[in-house]
Every structure is written in structure tokens, then in C-alpha cells.
Amino acid sequence: MNYQQTLQYMFERLPMFQRQGASAFKKDLGNITKLCDYLNNPQNTFKSIHVGGTNGKGSTSHMLASVLQEAGYKVGLHTSPHLKDFRERIRVNGEMAEENFVVEFVKAHKAFIEAHQLSFFELTVGMAFEYFKIQQVDVAIIEVGLGGRLDSTNIITPELSVITNIGLDHTAFLGDTLKAIAGEKAGIIKPNIPVVIGERQEETTEVFETAAKKNHAPIVFASDNQFPDLESELKGSYQLKNKATVQQAIRVLNQKTDFEIPEAALISGIKNVIRNTGLLGRWQIIQESNPKIVCDTGHNKEGLTYVMRQLKEEQYKQLHIVLGVVSDKDLNSVLPLFPEDAVYYFSKPDVPRGLSEEDLQQKALHFGLHGKNFKKISQALNAAKKASDPEDLIFVGGSTFVVAEII
Numbered sequence: 001m002n003y004q005q006t007l008q009y010m011f012e013r014l015p016m017f018q019r020q021g022a023s024a025f026k027k028d029l030g031n032i033t034k035l036c037d038y039l040n041n042p043q044n045t046f047k048s049i050h051v052g053g054t055n056g057k058g059s060t061s062h063m064l065a066s067v068l069q070e071a072g073y074k075v076g077l078h079t080s081p082h083l084k085d086f087r088e089r090i091r092v093n094g095e096m097a098e099e100n101f102v103v104e105f106v107k108a109h110k111a112f113i114e115a116h117q118l119s120f121f122e123l124t125v126g127m128a129f130e131y132f133k134i135q136q137v138d139v140a141i142i143e144v145g146l147g148g149r150l151d152s153t154n155i156i157t158p159e160l161s162v163i164t165n166i167g168l169d170h171t172a173f174l175g176d177t178l179k180a181i182a183g184e185k186a187g188i189i190k191p192n193i194p195v196v197i198g199e200r201q202e203e204t205t206e207v208f209e210t211a212a213k214k215n216h217a218p219i220v221f222a223s224d225n226q227f228p229d230l231e232s233e234l235k236g237s238y239q240l241k242n243k244a245t246v247q248q249a250i251r252v253l254n255q256k257t258d259f260e261i262p263e264a265a266l267i268s269g270i271k272n273v274i275r276n277t278g279l280l281g282r283w284q285i286i287q288e289s290n291p292k293i294v295c296d297t298g299h300n301k302e303g304l305t306y307v308m309r310q311l312k313e314e315q316y317k318q319l320h321i322v323l324g325v326v327s328d329k330d331l332n333s334v335l336p337l338f339p340e341d342a343v344y345y346f347s348k349p350d351v352p353r354g355l356s357e358e359d360l361q362q363k364a365l366h367f368g369l370h371g372k373n374f375k376k377i378s379q380a381l382n383a384a385k386k387a388s389d390p391e392d393l394i395f396v397g398g399s400t401f402v403v404a405e406i407i
Helices: 003-013 030-038 057-070 099-115 120-135 178-188 205-214 239-256 263-271 273-277 301-313 331-337 357-365 377-387 400-404
Strands: 047-052 075-078 090-092 139-143 160-163 195-197 219-221 284-287 292-295 319-323 343-347 371-374 393-397
Touching (some): 003 099, 003 120, 030 099, 047 178, 057 075, 057 139, 057 160, 057 239, 057 263, 057 273, 075 120, 090 120, 099 120, 120 139, 160 239, 178 205, 195 239, 205 219, 239 263, 263 273, 301 331, 301 393, 319 377, 331 357, 357 371, 371 377, 377 393, 393 400
Parallel strands (some): 047 139, 075 139, 160 195, 195 219, 292 393, 319 393, 343 371
Antiparallel strands (some): 075 090, 284 292
């Protein structure tokens, strides 16, 4: 198989949560443990930092990787989902894994993959661990996929655990209260390993403090401290909290581990995060003017709350919103966040989980959101461009998969 055939095999043969939803979700660590044992536990050959949370964990992971790169370390970075290329999930110093590595890994272990019916994410995690071992990274930033306690990444023993914040997302799997979800996220807190919590929240603080005490894990809340608003390529006022979490994490790494990260590396790492890591889709400006076009991958209540605040800070004559969502999204919590005075272009992201444009349009009407529907995201964006004046603003979002189709 060549690279494209290998990807086709992975996407079609292996259960993939991002595309299929609940049917692809596995609630145990059995398979990933077997896979890593079979690979001689590559995750034990490098240091790691584990990053979880509801919102901001992707941006935080990339900023941490960028800072450590600037400090001179060889840094692995495993994140999900990808936007354009599968290999975005597995990077070393910002460079994606080689296509040939992906092909050869699947080829070499295909019998094991099929015998144990690995999910797409289980395979990806094992692949990332093996790649970081081969590349002899100094440290790998490992982003949690979903939840924490039973996530496939949760077989590492990191130098530091980071949990950004807690919001109501993936409630069918993690629980329908902030406290229950925090309990799942707290599953990445390990014995005697320091943990940084990004935001102190009334409903979740006790959960984290109890888990930390049980594990004798030193705990600190970034929001308890004041940090400077460092310049960054990541735009959007909502990055303020992520930048504070990163600064707190670097402080803990310097104080409680063998890492030595100078202030200059912290400043330049946060500033050059896109250049260093290739991060996409976070308040990304697609077109600067005539009209300005912005996209963002925020897709749950908390994430979209931040994005809508950012939209209010923008100057424009008319706001146009290209919107698509997945079918298991709680629209009753997210649609009220959107402005009624915008013109909407409803569409379906090109994944099996995508909600049809007709259903989204009908649901949006209940919240005073009016517009037309389109079969494809690209058609919706083109219609928005044609209808816009130079002083207008077009926002594209609602789902990671929507953004993936236009960048």
C-alpha cells in the first residue's frame, strides 16, 4: 500500500470516533496496553507532558511544544484530530512524520491491528509513541483524545500533567455534570507527578484537589496567579487563559523537574507557536480584507462562548456565518450563543457524523438564526463571499470538520 491507500485502510477499516461517534469509542485501556506491550513499550523511552481539558488543550499543547523547542529540546507532539493531513497528529519539532513511516508501521503491524480490532485512535497513539522513540525525542507533549481516565494516551507516566478547564462536552461518554466530567479528566493525575489546572472553577476544584491529594501530586491552579499577556501568533482574546496555563506549566517544570527553560524561550515559544508547530484553525485569518474571513475550530458551549466574544470585538458592517455541526452536538446549548443579526449559510461537514444542512437550518430557526442551506461547505463559503461587501466579516466554524474543508 502507498500512503493514500494506507490512510484509506485506516479510515475505512478502523473505528474512528471523529467520523463515526459513539460506535468507535472504547472505554478501556486494554487494547492500547496490549499494543504498547507488543511494541516493547516505546512510551517509556522518552519524557512526556500530558495535556487534557475540555477547551484549549490543543493550543496549550502546541504552545508548550513551541516553548520547549525554543529552549533547545527535541520535542514530539501528538494531538488530535487532524485538519488536512493525518500526519499533523505526529510531529517532531514541528515537522510531520514521514509518509513512509506511516505506511511501513501499518504494513508491519497489520496482523496485530486486525487481530485485536484496534480503533483508529489506539493505532495512532501507538504509532506516535513508536515514532517518538525512533526519533529519540527529549520530551513529547501528549494531548488527551477524549476524557482522560480511559483515554488511550493515559498509559504514560509524565513529568507533568496539565488540565486546561472543564466544560460540558461529550456528555454521553464523560457524564452530564461538570463534576462528573472533571472526575474523568482528573484520571490523568498520577502519583507524585505535579499537575497544573488552568482554571479554578467552583464545581470542579474539589474534584481536582481530592485527586491530587490521593495521588500525593503537587497541584497548582494557573488562574490563582497573574501572568503577563505575552505576544503570540495565536490571535483571539480567549488565548489569554491558555497562555497563562502554559506559563504556569513552564514555571512548574523549572521548579520541580530537570527541565531548564529560560524566560527568553518562553517568550519566543509563545510568540512563534504557529511557525514552530504548524498549528491551524485557531482564530485563523483566511483573508485579511475585502471581506475579512476568519475560521475557528471551537465547537462546544465554552469554546464557542469565547469565539463569539472575539467576534464582538471585530469591526464590520455585516456579519456572515458559515455554520456546520456534527449530529451529536447539543444545539440547545450552542445555537443561543450565535448572534441573530448575522446572515447564515448552513451546511453539512463532509463526515458521516455531520448534521444535514436542512436539519441545522430548521433547528437554527428556533433561535432566530436565519439563512440559506448548502450541500457543501465550499458552496456555503462561496455564497457568503458573493453576498458580502468589502467591509463585512465572514466567520466559518461550528466544527473542526467545517474548518478542515476551507483551510
